[in-house]
Every structure is written in C-alpha cells, then in structure tokens.
Amino acid sequence: xTAVVDRPPANEPVRRPSRWAAPPRPAxxxxxxxxxxxxxxxxxxxxxxxxxxxLWIVVVTSLSSKQTIDETGGLVVIPKDITFIAYQELLGGGxxxxxxxxxxxxxxxxxxxxxxxxVLCAYGLSRSGSLGxxxxxxxxxxxxxxGAGLIPTYLLVQALGLTDTYxxxxxPSAVSVxxxxxxxxxxxxxxxxLIDSARxxxxxxxxxxxxxxxxxxxxxxxxxxxxxxVGYWSAWFNASIYLTDQDMMPLQNVMxxxxxxxxxxxxxxxxxxxxxISALAIQMAVMVLALVPVAVLSPFVQRHFKKGMLTGAVxx
Amino acid sequence: xxxxxxxxxxxxxxxxVKTPGASGGAVGGGKKRGTGKLSLRIRFRRDRTLLLMTVxxxxxxxxxxxxxxxxxVVAFQDYDPYVSDNGFVAIxxxxxxxxxQFERVLADSxxxxxxxxTFVLFFLQLVLYFPxxxxxxxxxxxxxxxxxxxVAQAIMYLPHFFSWVxxxxxxxxxxxGAGIIAQTLREHGYSxxxxxxxxxxxxxxxxxxxxxxxxxxxxxxxxxxxxxVSTDLYEAAAMDGAGRRRRMWHITLPALRPVIALLxxxxxGDALTVGFxxxxxxxDAVGPEASEVLDTYVWWNGIRxxxxxxxxxxxxxxxxxxxxxxxxxxxxxxxxxxQGVYKK
Numbered sequence: 001x002t003a004v005v006d007r008p009p010a011n012e013p014v015r016r017p018s019r020w021a022a023p024p025r026p027a028x029x030x031x032x033x034x035x036x037x038x039x040x041x042x043x044x045x046x047x048x049x050x051x052x053x054x055l056w057i058v059v060v061t062s063l064s065s066k067q068t069i070d071e072t073g074g075l076v077v078i079p080k081d082i083t084f085i086a087y088q089e090l091l092g093g094g095x096x097x098x099x100x101x102x103x104x105x106x107x108x109x110x111x112x113x114x115x116x117x118x119v120l121c122a123y124g125l126s127r128s129g130s131l132g133x134x135x136x137x138x139x140x141x142x143x144x145x146x147g148a149g150l151i152p153t154y155l156l157v158q159a160l161g162l163t164d165t166y167x168x169x170x171x172p173s174a175v176s177v178x179x180x181x182x183x184x185x186x187x188x189x190x191x192x193x194l195i196d197s198a199r200x201x202x203x204x205x206x207x208x209x210x211x212x213x214x215x216x217x218x219x220x221x222x223x224x225x226x227x228x229x230v231g232y233w234s235a236w237f238n239a240s241i242y243l244t245d246q247d248m249m250p251l252q253n254v255m256x257x258x259x260x261x262x263x264x265x266x267x268x269x270x271x272x273x274x275x276x277i278s279a280l281a282i283q284m285a286v287m288v289l290a291l292v293p294v295a296v297l298s299p300f301v302q303r304h305f306k307k308g309m310l311t312g313a314v315x316x
Numbered sequence: 317x318x319x320x321x322x323x324x325x326x327x328x329x330x331x332x333v334k335t336p337g338a339s340g341g342a343v344g345g346g347k348k349r350g351t352g353k354l355s356l357r358i359r360f361r362r363d364r365t366l367l368l369m370t371v372x373x374x375x376x377x378x379x380x381x382x383x384x385x386x387x388x389v390v391a392f393q394d395y396d397p398y399v400s401d402n403g404f405v406a407i408x409x410x411x412x413x414x415x416x417q418f419e420r421v422l423a424d425s426x427x428x429x430x431x432x433x434t435f436v437l438f439f440l441q442l443v444l445y446f447p448x449x450x451x452x453x454x455x456x457x458x459x460x461x462x463x464x465x466x467v468a469q470a471i472m473y474l475p476h477f478f479s480w481v482x483x484x485x486x487x488x489x490x491x492x493g494a495g496i497i498a499q500t501l502r503e504h505g506y507s508x509x510x511x512x513x514x515x516x517x518x519x520x521x522x523x524x525x526x527x528x529x530x531x532x533x534x535x536x537x538x539x540x541x542x543x544x545v546s547t548d549l550y551e552a553a554a555m556d557g558a559g560r561r562r563r564m565w566h567i568t569l570p571a572l573r574p575v576i577a578l579l580x581x582x583x584x585g586d587a588l589t590v591g592f593x594x595x596x597x598x599x600d601a602v603g604p605e606a607s608e609v610l611d612t613y614v615w616w617n618g619i620r621x622x623x624x625x626x627x628x629x630x631x632x633x634x635x636x637x638x639x640x641x642x643x644x645x646x647x648x649x650x651x652x653x654x655q656g657v658y659k660k
Binding site: 180 | 366369373455470473485619
C-alpha cells in the first residue's frame with residue numbers, strides 16, 4: 001500500500017509567515033485605529049529608548065578615543081574611532097582588574113553555594129507530609145516579615161570574625177527564602193508518580209533529586225541561579241561595611257570610588273595623567289565591565305522568568 | 317481473585333477474614349504520606365534524608381536571621397564594643413540603660429525628619445511608580461506580534477538586573493553636573509544644571525530612578541494575570557456589542573483587580589522601606605537633609621558614628637512599626653478576599 005501524501009506542488013515555494021508578522025486577528029476584534037497604533041508605537045519606542053540610550057552612551061564613550069570625547073564635549077553618540085585602550089588599561093592589572101576578579105570569584109562561589117543550599121532545602125521541604133516540614137517552612141517564612149535589623153547583624157558578623165574575609169560577602173546573604181519557595185513550588189509540581197516509580201526502582205532521595213527532579217527543573221534552576229548571581233554581582237553594601245582592605249573590594253565598590261567620588265584609579269599607568277586616555281572613557285569602561293555579565297546572561301534566561309516568578313509568587 | 321481485590325466498603329474491610337490486600341492497606345491505610353498515623357520514629361527514619369537536606373539552609377537562617385534578633389538587646393543597653401575583644405561577649409558586660417536610648421531617639425528631630433522623608437518617598441512611589449508597570453503591561457499585552465512582544469519585554473526587564481551603583485552612575489551621566497544634559501545646555505549658554513545634587517528635586521529623581529530600574533520588571537505579574545483571562549470573555553462581550561473600551565473596562569481591568577489590590581497592600585505593609593541602597597549611595601551628593609530615611613538614619617548613627625545602642629533602638633522602632641504594618645496589611649488583604657503573603 002502506498003500512502004498518498006498531500007503536499008504542495010514542488011515548484012510552488014512554501015510561504016512561512018515571518019516571525020515578526022502579526023497572527024490573524026480574531027473576527028470579532030475591530031481593526032485598530034491608525035491614531036491608536038501610532039500612539040502605542042510612540043510610547044513603546046520611548047520606553048525602550050529611555051532604557052537603551054543611556055546604555056548606548058556608556059558603551060560608546062568607553063570605546064572612544066580621548067580626541068573624540070574632547071571634541072564632542074563628553075557627549076559621544078555616534079562612535080567614530082573605536083579603540084579598546086580604556087579596557088586594555090583597566091584589565092592590564094591594577095585595582096579595577098583585581099576588583100573584577102574578586103567580583104567574579106564571589107559571584108561564582110556564592111551562586112554555587114546558594115544554589116546547593118537552596119535546592120537541597122527546597123527539595124527537603126517539597127514532600128507534603130514529611131516530618132517537620134511545616135515547622136521548618138514556618139521558620140523560614142517568618143524571616144520574610146521581619147529582619148533583625150542592621151546593627152545586630154553587623155555586630156554578629158563582627159563577632160563571628162567574618163570581617164575582612166570574603167565569607168562576609170557570601171554567608172549573610174547566602175539564603176533567599178523567596179528563592180527557596182520558588183524552587184519548592186516548582187519541585188512540588190513534578191508528578192509524584194514519577195518520584196514514586198524511581199523509589200520503587202531503588203533510588204534514594206539524593207539520586208531522585210540529582211537524576212529526576214533537577215533535570216526536570218532546568219528552567220527554574222536557571223532563573224534562580226541568575227537571581228543569586230545578579231545579587232552577588234550587584235552587592236556592594238556588605239563589602240562597604242565588612243571590608244576595610246582596599247585590595248579586597250569588589251567591582252561595584254570600586255565603581256563607587258571611581259565614578260561617583262571621582263577618585264583616580266589606583267595602579268593605573270601614567271597614561272591617564274599624561275592625557276592619553278580620557279578619564280571619562282575609563283569610568284565608562286568600568287561601568288561596562290559591571291554591566292556586561294548581566295546584560296549577556298539575562299536574555300537567555302528571560303523566557304523562563306514568568307513561569308519561575310509565578311510558581312513562587314502565586315502558590316508560595 | 318477475591319484475595320487480591322481491595323475492599324470497597326468499610327463493612328467488607330472489617331470482616332474478620334484477612335485478605336492480603338486489606339492488611340497491606342494499599343488504599344486508605346496509614347502508609348500514605350501525611351496521614352500522621354505512623355509513629356514519630358518511623359516517620360523520622362523515613363524522612364531523615366529530607367530533613368538532613370534542609371539543615372544547611374536552616375542553619376544559615378538561624379545564624380544570620382534569628383540570632384541577630386537577640387542582638388537587639390543592645391538597644392536597651394549602653395553597649396560598649398570595647399569592653400571585650402569579641403563584640404558578642406561585650407553585650408554581657410555592657411551596662412543596662414532601660415528605655416533611655418528610645419527616649420533619645422524619639423526626642424531627636426533628625427529622627428522625625430527621617431520619618432517624614434520616608435513617608436514622602438513612600439507616597440511619591442505609590443502615586444508615580446505604582447501605576448507605571450500596570451500601564452506598561454496593558455501596552456505589552458496589546459501587542460499581537462509575538463516577536464515585537466518578546467523584544468520589548470527583553471529590553472524592559474534589563475535594568476532590573478543592574479546594580480544600584482550602576483543605575484545611579486548612569487543617571488549621573490545623563491542628569492549630573494558633568495552629564496549630557498548639562499553639557500548640551502552649557503553649549504547653549506545655560507550653566508549650573510545639576511539635578512543629581514539638587515535637594516529640591518531629589519525625591520522625584522529617586523522615584524524616576526526606581527521607575528527606570530524596576531517598572532519593566534514589575535509588569536511580569538500583571539502580564540501573567542492578563543494572560544490567564546479567557547479570550548471567550550472578550551469574544552462574548554464583542555458579540556454583545558461591547559467595544560474596545562468597554563472590554564478593557566469590564567474584562568481586562570477586573571482581571572487585574574486582585575493583583576493590583578494585593579501588590580498595593582504589600583507595598584503599604586512595606587512602607588517604611590523605601591530603597592536603602594539607592595538612598596545611601598546618593599546621601600553624599602544631596603546631603604542628609606533631603607535623602608535621610610529611617611534605614612540610612614540607622615546606618616549613619618550605628619555604622620558610621622558607632623553609636624550602636626542608639627541606632628539599634630531606632631532600628632527596633634522601625635522594625636516593630638514595619639512588622640505591624642505588614643500584619644495589618646495582610647489582614648486587610650484577607651478581608652478583601654485576597655490571599656496575602658501568608659494564608660489565614
């Protein structure tokens with residue numbers, strides 16, 4: 001028996017609708033008015049412009065030569081001669097490079113640690129009816145309503161001897177109860193039959209978590225990991241009160257000194273002083289260093305945001 | 317056959333004839349999780365791995381969230397960190413001061429000024445920040461081209477992930493004395509433009525920064541509420557002759573109502589926290605007169621001036637009022653028929 005396949009004639013190209021094209025409108029919906037569409041477009045354009053334009057300025061200025069920056073009076077909108085000299089200067093050793101490495105290290109170690117602790121805890125609490133899970137959950141939830149306050153926390157971190165160690169940047173903010181709730185809600189959504197069948201096949205809790213639950217939760221794991229990573233990368237306050245050693249300061253704190261307080265970066269060669277590199281380009285380059293990891297990572301995870309946020313926020 | 321069937325009724329189950337199925341309790345027996353019929357020992361043996369997994373997180377929370385609560389006793393002391401090598405041991409050697417620290421705080425006009433700034437910023441946020449995500453969500457939701465939608469969302473989410481240091485620096489480059497607007501104005505003969513250090517406009521600047529950073533992120537929850545509305549409702553309304561505006565008024569907005577109510581209640585509960593990092597970073601530029609809020613007041617007196625007991629007292633006042641606000645807000649949420657942060 002030969003199957004009759006219904007396909008278009010070979011000489012007629014199959015037309016796929018562009019992914020930018022509008023899907024067909026439901027019959028009952030009116031065609032939008034021209035003025036309405038235009039207004040919508042303007043608002044949308046303005047919103048996106050207001051976000052992207054400042055970032056564009058920062059990036060372009062960091063890539064400009066001193067000559068261009070001087071000519072335009074500091075306002076570089078269109079790049080003319082692109083140069084990476086500011087980045088070479090920053091990443092050629094010195095304070096900023098060290099700070100970037102510190103930030104990177106704290107972010108990597110901190111995110112791994114936070115993820116391990118949170119995933120374990122979320123899984124441990126995800127089995128309804130397990131011993132004590134309600135009590136533990138209440139203990140965690142309560143912290144969302146009150147904090148101990150800045151001063152007692154500061155005294156505790158000092159008393160534990162964490163000041164002037166990188167642990168002070170990680171441990172006090174390692175666990176986010178909100179993130180645990182998101183993970184837990186997601187784990188609870190995994191069908192119990194699957195977990196039961198794994199148990200019947202002889203898998204223990206560790207193996208179930210590692211081989212069944214975690215592979216099924218990649219989306220939410222990515223979202224939570226991004227949240228933690230952004231938290232560590234953006235943090236500056238703990239460093240500002242717990243660290244006294246300038247050499248240990250992460251990137252954000254160096255950015256405060258450099259850009260906001262207009263201090264000269266330590267350890268840079270004399271080129272800035274002799275006027276070969278614009279100080280503005282250096283400042284902008286530091287900002288780009290702080291901005292790039294986040295701007296690169298978040299779009300990859302962003303399609304999972306909604307799901308991740310909702311499982312946590314709604315069912316929590 | 318009868319041996320393997322599970323008893324369907326109580327009477328059948330209670331028959332003295334023991335079938336394997338009945339004794340195993342495959343359906344309604346105590347083996348099912350959550351029934352609480354098992355002894356504590358057996359439940360512990362069954363769940364010990366799960367319990368073990370929660371230990372690291374619980375330990376961290378106990379150490380860094382619960383132990384410091386006890387540290388609030390310094391608010392009732394004349395705490396002197398130099399009595400002992402260890403700041404914790406010093407608590408036991410410091411003299412008690414009763415409520416003297418609280419009296420000092422409440423008598424301080426700067427404290428009340430910080431309270432006033434906190435509330436001004438809170439109301440500005442409520443009026444100027446809160447509606448923006450809702451409007452943006454309605455706008456995004458009305459886009460029917462999936463690609464345009466995705467790109468717009470990606471751009472709007474972005475600033476949420478920037479640090480406050482970065483956001484404020486970006487603003488400085490635009491609105492500051494050496495920023496783009498100031499440069500352009502100077503070329504045209506106007507000088508002295510610097511919003512970043514102007515105490516008069518500071519509260520609006522702070523709100524604007526907040527809108528720039530987080531309004532795009534705030535649309536997520538509204539978009540979710542909108543996407544859960546059945547299109548049947550719109551179709552039926554259109555059949556009945558409801559135009560675009562009526563559908564917006566009678567279908568879209570009611571769908572958003574519970575989310576708006578919940579977020580509003582939560583925001584009110586969190587009224588005393590109006591952006592610690594953001595304000596601390598700009599404190600030097602505009603001065604404490606305009607930027608001091610309760611959180612920065614505690615930071616200034618405690619960390620900078622090392623007046624720990626005094627700052628702890630101020631922090632405790634803020635914490636207790638804040639907790640009360642959260643609990644009241646949740647109560648209101650429950651009264652309105654919403655879930656609130658925790659269930660009843």
